[in-house]
Amino acid sequence: MPQLQSFHEIRFPFALALGASGGPVTRTEIVQLASGREQRNARWSVPRRRFDAGSAIRSFAQLQEISDFFEARRGRLFGFRFRDPLDHKSCPATQAVSAFDQQIGTGNAIASDFQLTKSVGEGLPGRVIAKPVTGTVRIGVDGVEQQIGTDCLVDTTSGLVTFLPGHLPAAEAIVTAGYEFDLPVRFDSDELVINLAAFGAGEIPSIPMIELVL
DSSP states (O other), X not given: OOOOOSEEEEEOOHHHHTTOEEEEEOOEEEEEOTTSOEEEEESSSSOEEEEEOGGGOOSHHHHHHHHHHHHHTTTTTSEEEEOOSSSOBSSOTTSOOOTTSEEEEEOOSSOOEEEOEEXXXXXXXXXXXXXXXXXXXXXXXXXXXXXXXXXXXXXXXXTEEEEOTTOOOXXXXXXXXXXXXXXXXXXXXXXXXXXXXXXXXXXXXXXXEEEOOO
């Protein structure tokens, strides 16, 4: 069967995401030297997130919902959106998004495209935000909020901001953004093990997911 696309623009059930466990994972290579000292090398430039939603199942209806969702994604074949309850905004989760939360670039009067990113610390590469939530993105240039649709466009499937002709950021202009976002993830297993403990009840011990690098 031909594969039409490798990512489905659909969100994992949010009620189950609220009960998921997980967080960022790094990949570090450690070499023990003859002197006893260590040499440590980062294999990944930025962490990837892993989650497990098995403990989030609370009802038979949720059991059926996740089973259908898993089958529609064909296990590990198709990616999907996942809302991390702890980290899903350009600002702290308890604050409101503004157009000036994150610097995403500097204008040169020529460039029209800017990728949404999120800072993870001084001197470290920012996280690419590829799945912003429709209707939440706000863009600023040198402290002035821009109008989506008039000054620029936002692709919510890639996180790319495109300024329209006549509205390109001037040289040295600071381009900023605020947004809510989902993580692109896939299931990390091709098997969903369902335990039917009793009629009308059951559990799925493990529903592993891992963040995709797009």
